[in-house]
Amino acid sequence: MDDVAGIFARESPYLERYVQLGIASGRVLSVSFPDAPDEDAEVDHELLDRIFDYLSGVEDDFSDVEIALTVPTDQRRALDRVREIPYGDQINVETLARMTSGIDHTDEDDLNTVRTALDQNPAPLLIPDHRVRDGPSAAPPAIEQKLRSLEGL
Known part of the structure; x- marks a missing residue:
């Protein structure tokens, strides 16, 4: 995931919303749950696969996922x-x-x-x-x- 960048989204029947990720340089910038995805969003991403496994009941702490935190x-x-x-x-x-x-x-x-x-x-x-x-x-x-x-x- 090191050089991956873009917007990725997939519809979740469980959440009744989309799960959308913003990623730059392999780091997650954002996770959101829009009613409709960004029109440029792609559906295939390994982290989306893991999130959907989690939403199906597979335990995952996501501790290895790098998140770009730009907060105080x-x-x-x-x-x-x-x-x-x-x-x-x-x-x-x-x-x-x-x-x-x-x-x-x-x-x-x-x-x-x-x-x-x-x-x-x-x-x-x-x-x-x-x-x-x-x-x-x-x-x-x-x-x-x-x-x-x-x-x-």
Whole structure:
């Protein structure tokens, strides 16, 4: 996937939406769930295959997938910790704050930094913000609920 670039999308019957990836230099820039894909989107990509396996119930943590995070440092650290939440587990925002270096779980501004990171997550599903039960998700609510249901959350 090192030199791959483009937009890739495939319709998911389970999600009742498309899964669309933006990729540059082999790194994921974005994951979205549009009603219709970008007109230039291609359907074949190995990461889409893995995502569709996941949506069929195959456990995958996607930890080897490189994601190009262009967010402030504190938000990046929080999103990096979200990637460590195991499949089928869930935590709350306070626990995520405790897991994140440089974030004080008792400071409301720091908790808001964590919530902002979740809300602005550029790659929901690959950065599984649906596993943070009391935080916002960057995925649409119906998608977030289906991902939670898939993992038994």
